Amino acid sequence: MTQPVRTAPTLAEVAAAAGVSRSTASRALNDSPRISEETKKRVRAAAKEVNFVPNARGRALAVGRTEIIAVLVTEPLSELFSDPTYSEFLSGITEELSESSYLPVILQASSTHERNRAREHFERRSFDAVIDVSPYKGSELLEVLRELGVPTVLCGQLEGHPYRDVFSTVYSDDEEGGHFAALAMKDRGRKDIVAVLGPQDNPAVADRLRGYRAVLGEDLPDANVIYTGWNSGDGYQAMHQILAREIAFDGVLCGSDRIAAGVITALNEAGLSVPADVSVVGFDDHEIAARCVPALTTVRQPLREEGHMAANIALDMIKGAEPTTSVMHMQLIQRDSL
Amino acid sequence: MTQPVRTAPTLAEVAAAAGVSRSTASRALNDSPRISEETKKRVRAAAKEVNFVPNARGRALAVGRTEIIAVLVTEPLSELFSDPTYSEFLSGITEELSESSYLPVILQASSTHERNRAREHFERRSFDAVIDVSPYKGSELLEVLRELGVPTVLCGQLEGHPYRDVFSTVYSDDEEGGHFAALAMKDRGRKDIVAVLGPQDNPAVADRLRGYRAVLGEDLPDANVIYTGWNSGDGYQAMHQILAREIAFDGVLCGSDRIAAGVITALNEAGLSVPADVSVVGFDDHEIAARCVPALTTVRQPLREEGHMAANIALDMIKGAEPTTSVMHMQLIQRDSL
DNA sequence: GTTAACGGTGCAACCGGTTGTACAATCGCA
DNA sequence: TGCGATTGTACAACCGGTTGCACCGTTAAC
Numbered sequence: 001m002t003q004p005v006r007t008a009p010t011l012a013e014v015a016a017a018a019g020v021s022r023s024t025a026s027r028a029l030n031d032s033p034r035i036s037e038e039t040k041k042r043v044r045a046a047a048k049e050v051n052f053v054p055n056a057r058g059r060a061l062a063v064g065r066t067e068i069i070a071v072l073v074t075e076p077l078s079e080l081f082s083d084p085t086y087s088e089f090l091s092g093i094t095e096e097l098s099e100s101s102y103l104p105v106i107l108q109a110s111s112t113h114e115r116n117r118a119r120e121h122f123e124r125r126s127f128d129a130v131i132d133v134s135p136y137k138g139s140e141l142l143e144v145l146r147e148l149g150v151p152t153v154l155c156g157q158l159e160g161h162p163y164r165d166v167f168s169t170v171y172s173d174d175e176e177g178g179h180f181a182a183l184a185m186k187d188r189g190r191k192d193i194v195a196v197l198g199p200q201d202n203p204a205v206a207d208r209l210r211g212y213r214a215v216l217g218e219d220l221p222d223a224n225v226i227y228t229g230w231n232s233g234d235g236y237q238a239m240h241q242i243l244a245r246e247i248a249f250d251g252v253l254c255g256s257d258r259i260a261a262g263v264i265t266a267l268n269e270a271g272l273s274v275p276a277d278v279s280v281v282g283f284d285d286h287e288i289a290a291r292c293v294p295a296l297t298t299v300r301q302p303l304r305e306e307g308h309m310a311a312n313i314a315l316d317m318i319k320g321a322e323p324t325t326s327v328m329h330m331q332l333i334q335r336d337s338l
Numbered sequence: 339m340t341q342p343v344r345t346a347p348t349l350a351e352v353a354a355a356a357g358v359s360r361s362t363a364s365r366a367l368n369d370s371p372r373i374s375e376e377t378k379k380r381v382r383a384a385a386k387e388v389n390f391v392p393n394a395r396g397r398a399l400a401v402g403r404t405e406i407i408a409v410l411v412t413e414p415l416s417e418l419f420s421d422p423t424y425s426e427f428l429s430g431i432t433e434e435l436s437e438s439s440y441l442p443v444i445l446q447a448s449s450t451h452e453r454n455r456a457r458e459h460f461e462r463r464s465f466d467a468v469i470d471v472s473p474y475k476g477s478e479l480l481e482v483l484r485e486l487g488v489p490t491v492l493c494g495q496l497e498g499h500p501y502r503d504v505f506s507t508v509y510s511d512d513e514e515g516g517h518f519a520a521l522a523m524k525d526r527g528r529k530d531i532v533a534v535l536g537p538q539d540n541p542a543v544a545d546r547l548r549g550y551r552a553v554l555g556e557d558l559p560d561a562n563v564i565y566t567g568w569n570s571g572d573g574y575q576a577m578h579q580i581l582a583r584e585i586a587f588d589g590v591l592c593g594s595d596r597i598a599a600g601v602i603t604a605l606n607e608a609g610l611s612v613p614a615d616v617s618v619v620g621f622d623d624h625e626i627a628a629r630c631v632p633a634l635t636t637v638r639q640p641l642r643e644e645g646h647m648a649a650n651i652a653l654d655m656i657k658g659a660e661p662t663t664s665v666m667h668m669q670l671i672q673r674d675s676l
Numbered sequence: 677g678t679t680a681a682c683g684g685t686g687c688a689a690c691c692g693g694t695t696g697t698a699c700a701a702t703c704g705c706a
Numbered sequence: 707t708g709c710g711a712t713t714g715t716a717c718a719a720c721c722g723g724t725t726g727c728a729c730c731g732t733t734a735a736c
Binding site for chain 2: 087
């Protein structure tokens with residue numbers, strides 16, 4: 001009772017239906033200038049008739065491309081996506097590629113097993129390019145990609161990475177972002193700052209903290225730095241802890257806008273007013289930021305644009321372009337929480 | 339200054355190096371019984387020598403398979419992965435496939451653009467099978483897959499879904515899980531129950547609630563049902579809200595173990611003891627459950643096994659097996675929080 | 677000594693497209 | 707009328723593997 005498996009129509013059938021040769025049919029469908037309008041019309045009609053779609057395997061072999069780009073994820077997916085910013089970045093990639101005929105697929109390679117499979121498919125040239133979302137780990141795979149000469153884009157700042165001249169790099173300047181947020185606090189005259197950051201092992205978190213510190217120095221003591229998750233619940237809980245300590249503070253720098261939302265809720269519950277008593281600055285310019293009460297001053301990270309950029313660089317490299325490095329800039333979005 | 343792009347060695351080169359024909363080389367590498375051990379050894383040595391890996395494009399064309407399985411995600415990735423259970427499920431898939439030569443890739447298809455690209459690649463037969471992680475949405479794609487006869491596994495219970503006879507289905511029985519959790523509460527003599535669930539639009543959440551209700555009836559009034567996120571911070575915040583309401587309750591059913599962890603923290607802060615004053619039951623049997631104080635009684639959802647099952651069914655269908663439906667069973671894990 | 681059986685190998689076709697080149701038909705122009 | 711230029715099409719090779727079948731040299735059996 002299975003659906004009769006319809007075997008897909010081939011170019012030969014289309015050609016026969018249109019009364020032309022395979023080559024003419026191919027050129028007609030690819031809109032070659034050497035084919036007359038009349039013939040093109042006939043071939044297209046025939047193709048539509050039999051529901052023809054060029055087979056990826058045949059096409060890939062002929063043109064030497066699979067038109068698939070792998071988005072490589074070398075950390076556990078749960079960890080990756082607990083940071084909501086990644087989905088924005090990934091959207092940027094798919095958005096950009098949807099203009100082309102390329103398809104992005106996410107390749108998880110956190111375990112050794114997975115890495116081996118991935119390696120194998122890289123060697124087989126299953127993908128035309130690779131975008132590595134978290135190049136801090138899994139460097140054996142990078143080694144393989146380098147050897148194979150697969151066009152590769154690294155997302156994230158790699159200090160002194162040995163492959164600078166082989167791979168392209170895209171990142172936004174997290175330290176600069178921290179700078180902006182901290183400067184805003186300073187300009188507002190805030191002197192006793194608390195930071196509620198994301199996970200401690202996140203490199204972006206470290207960079208942002210460095211940015212904070214460069215501006216604030218001792219106004220942001222070690223004891224006032226809290227590492228937590230990225231969600232509003234995490235911010236809420238962290239702020240509770242801080243309030244319980246009964247230390248004096250007049251500003252909170254947050255690792256994400258959702259953290260900031262939770263922080264504001266907790267502050268309000270404690271009878272503190274934002275921004276009158278305490279200033280709060282978020283990070284990301286997530287859509288939640290504008291909806292907060294008060295509307296959240298935050299640092300905008302051009303994630304979507306970063307995705308666009310990564311995708312475009314990948315496409316260029318497929319066409320033979322040289323590797324490049326591209327730094328995206330942060331921007332302070334002034335609203336009412338400061 | 340680019341790395342000289344090493345063009346990959348072909349089978350012909352291996353054959354030449356080993357002094358045999360292409361066909362013999364192919365058979366030797368595929369361990370055909372028709373080739374002598376001696377020759378195999380020679381060919382393998384030659385292959386190793388030039389670092390030969392069969393090209394995916396040529397191979398795919400010849401064998402009619404790409405050896406890539408698409409894991410289709412039709413909701414926004416951020417939403418999907420905010421539910422931590424998915425990563426476990428995905429791990430199950432990759433784990434199982436890593437035994438084979440197949441590679442799973444995640445295909446995001448939430449926007450129309452993305453769906454169109456996906457559709458195109460399905461039609462081109464870029465993938466040998468599809469595992470749909472959230473088949474509740476994006477049914478046009480399912481229609482396409484059905485028409486194309488692409489082996490497809492749906493993960494999730496689809497009541498009265500029209501494609502039952504064409505697609506395979508794998509799901510774990512969420513209602514049964516809710517049943518188990520609620521029964522445990524009832525057996526313990528708890529009568530005033532609060533439920534802190536996941537997001538309201540999640541189908542699994544609805545099924546679990548139905549399971550709770552079937553057992554508890556009016557012991558779980560509507561007003562005591564709270565929808566929130568999946569994280570401990572969310573549970574913490576939700577429990578704060580409940581405590582603020584000053585209603586009487588002696589049991590909390592949680593939508594995830596992380597929610598439960600947050601709930602317990604909040605209860606303790608409020609001076610309530612678990613399980614003496616309040617019983618708490620989690621969901622998932624996440625690794626956090628055993629580490630809670632007190633250790634968390636929870637419902638184990640066999641996510642990893644579900645992933646294994648989905649992967650295996652996909653492989654079987656590729657080999658021509660009929661579609662099947664497979665229901666995974668929940669299990670109550672008794673610990674100390676009840 | 678001839679032949680059948682058999683193990684080992686190579687030739688060539690095939691998978692499904694794309695593309696260089698040859699060729700036929702049409703046209704313009706002298 | 708004859709020529710080259712131009713246009714539209716088809717033939718055939720190619721991408722890089724796999725595989726049906728024919729063929730070769732042994733060895734064993736008669």
